[in-house]
Amino acid sequence: MIAVLTVSAGADAHKRATIAITFDDLPALTLLRDQRYVTYLNTMILRGLKRHHIPATGFVNESKLDELDRSQQIAVLQHWLDASMDLGNHTFSHESPNTLGPADYIADIVRGEPVTRGLLAQRHRTIGWFRHPYLETGAPIAVKREIDDWLHAHGYRIAPVTIDADDWEFAEPYDDAIARHDERRRTHIRRAYLEHSAETVRWYRAAAHALFGRDIAYVMLLHATRLNADCIDDIAALLKSEKLRPVSLTKAMTDPAYRTKDPYAGKDGIEWLERWSIELHKSLPWDSYSEVPKDIVADYDRVDPDR
């Protein structure tokens, strides 16, 4: 028995580390309220994912369906399923449990699922993943438990995040640069984003090693944005150069690391390695953490003052 375990551990050590890619705020997170822009960016993301054999899960805010052409917004979601991707619930209105309180937050989850659930049912599939907006999971602990218990009782699993490259902060200035035909700014934002993503992926890998002494099966948070549509080949290249093999969210979540308890019940939306560092009483390598460049933060605040 011991010999068998040794052999299997040895084989595992030679496997490439894996990563599941997730996209929040479907049909799209964009400054530009333009259906063609939204449809185009999703088409390009999906083509890129297919080209690079990357499975992905998209998290839907159904309130966005009525912000533009409802039937075309639903067609975007269908396109995701036609491309063999999965869809999950990201609440109806993208409000925080800290703002709504547990009862209204749960009502917002229920309101966020009928279209997605229906599209999955047409393909004999069920909705199983939930992602908290802003990664805010409920505070204090009683509120968090109430939400967790409801999700569990209704067949949802929380989709954690173990790589967060702050893509949203680059994405809105990028939309604005496109709207203003400012090619220089657009190129600058894109380069800064890719550089930040590479640094961030490496930081999260160091953080996983600090907690578990190994790579985990990572879950990366991205958003359905024009920036990611334009950078999809570069993101695929980053995964390749980091030797991270793309897998589905379901597959990534079989990593035993995801059985670690999440004891955090504060108001801030923090990712899961930070939550687990509390549970495991280990510190993360914050000294080497790379912040979003100051000029990007300023650019974001200029185009979207409601941070």
Ligand SMILES: [Zn+2]
């Ligand atoms: Zn979101």
